[in-house]
Amino acid sequence: MPSHALGFAAHDHSSCVKSALGTALDACAERGVQMTPVRKRALEILLENHSAMGAYDVLVRLDAEGLGSKPPVAYRALSFLVEQGFVHRIERLNAFIACAHPGDKHDPAFMICRTCGTVAEAQISSATLGASAAQSGFQIEQTVIEAQGLCPACQPEGTA
Amino acid sequence: MPSHALGFAAHDHSSCVKSALGTALDACAERGVQMTPVRKRALEILLENHSAMGAYDVLVRLDAEGLGSKPPVAYRALSFLVEQGFVHRIERLNAFIACAHPGDKHDPAFMICRTCGTVAEAQISSATLGASAAQSGFQIEQTVIEAQGLCPACQPEGTA
């Protein structure tokens, strides 16, 4: 069971699932979009698993609960969740992960451990990127920032 | 024909191909690695095309020249070129692009136009990312920084 994805630190897991789910539900009501059973369950699966999961991994779980067995079911639900900002897509892994702090829409940044695969969402401002873009006249709409390396737990002793 | 990928600015194309190829050849000699025909041609294809290409796009070109028709041929050549820093992989596009300034190994950053698909390599320091990582004890080995948006040419009039 994954246990240390959020900033590589231990935390109260069952409560964070409920809280994130509540935030998502509220946001849906506010925005007038529907949190359907498939979408809700997909989000719960990602929240419970608490690590990056491939679309097909999510699909297997949905299928086991009778919520759909074909790829489009998973991709549609995940697309919705990403659009709403409840889930982020990790390009490097072709995978998805529940947002560590939903509610405010934001461009996420991630740290991905190459040994254990744990993914932590970082708080970061892409100011430097913005400056570079402005210089060339490029208008940024979205950013993908993903660092790879070793998480504290996977570093050789005495290196952290 | 792609024409404005390097910083979204026009430039002397045929000379930059030769120069980049020369730099790569020198680097291989210096590092004691082999720039074989397939690898060299794959690099040339990317340099000539001067925009992001999928592995299979490269493969089609290689195949047309009798240099190999099966996926692993392209993927091996591209892996080598990426390892050596002559080519970068664009995660967001599942594609590859020749490095805009080979010779010095570096973590690249990209600006990707969602309209025309043009990709520009940016000069950027990932200092902010490093700071955030250090705080959590994460040891960065590599970074992926990719911004999406509109290049100058694709922006509505008067917006740039």
Place this chain on the structure above:
DNA sequence: CGCTTTCCGTTATGTTATAACATACACCGC
């Protein structure tokens, strides 16, 4: 009721990527 919108179910296929195994060739010490 008829119409529209949104979501879901399914078929089929497209796209990207790699595992695994076999072959070729250069280099080197003997």
Place this chain on the structure above:
DNA sequence: GCGGTGTATGTTATAACATAACGGAAAGCG
């Protein structure tokens, strides 16, 4: 030359990721 070693290539097969396209169900509304 011969055999070992290392690197690169050739090939088969398949894994893994993703979407187009179409039909049907359910909700909201005039």
